[in-house]
Amino acid sequence: MASATGNATAPRYSGVAMLLHWxxxxxxxxxxxxxxxxxxxxxxxxxxxxxxxxxxGISVLALMVIRLAWRMGHKPPPFPESMAGWEKALARTTHWIFYGLLIALPLSGWLWMSTIPAPVSYFGLFGVPAWPVAGNEALGDVLHETHEIMGKAIFYLAIFHTLAAFKHLVIDKDGVFGRMLPGRSA
Structure with missing residues (x-):
């Protein structure tokens, strides 16, 4: 079945999954x-x-907890049969690396700020409690470096993810691109 754009239609993610993703x-x-x-x-x-x-960062962490809980109760739509096994494995691996980074990155920042200790305010609404690691400079140095490395990793992973999505839109035309877009599939 093809959509108005010529792409094959594919099962889509739920509205909640799309909202959390974006x-x-x-x-x-x-x-x-x-x-x-x-x-x-x-x-x-x-x-x-x-x-x-x-x-x-604290928002990302909270939303990722919700996203993982949602994902555990709601399976993602299946990949098109036209996708090669290695592509499916790479897509799954990429998603789980994203999930890991999207939890580890804000946690490392929060822990890092706790070593200083530097206050973390949630948009001026309330203070986020610090972890009991104040004054641990060695840990702070490791967390700072780790936070920066993970930030770069997520940036490059996001570029890869975006390029893969456009490959599905422009080359494969298999409907994968539209599975995470609100509204009609693209």
């Missing part, structure tokens, strides 16, 4: 942008931006 994607992109744009600013100048960065 909210998390927007927050991650905003956080990457905030981190990169403030890289060369003084500590005082970057403070307000990093407050937003931290709150977005």
């Amino acid at each position: 909210l998390i994607a927007a927050l991650v992109l905003a956080n990457i942008g905030l981190a990169e744009l403030t890289e060369d600013l003084s500590r005082a100048a970057r403070g307000p931006y990093m407050d937003i960065h931290k709150a977005c």
Whole structure:
């Protein structure tokens, strides 16, 4: 069966899965942008931006817990039969790496801030409690480095994920691209 765009139709993700996917994607992109744009600013100048960065990170962590709970109760739609086995395995692996990074990255930032200790405010609404690791400079150094490495990893994984999605849209035309888009499948 083909849609108006010529793509084969495929089973789609649920509305909840789509909402969580796009909210998390927007927050991650905003956080990457905030981190990169403030890289060369003084500590005082970057403070307000990093407050937003931290709150977005806590949001990603909370949304990922919800997303994983949703995923455990709602299987994703099956891949088209036309996809090769290696493509299906790569897609599954990529998704689980994303899930791991999307939990580990905000956790590492939260733990890192707890070693300083630096306050984490949730958009000025309430303070996020610190982990009991204050003053552990060695742990803080490791977490800082780990946080940056995972941030770069998620950036490159997102590029790979986006390119793979467009491959399905432009080359394969198998409906995979539209499975995560709200509205009609593309």
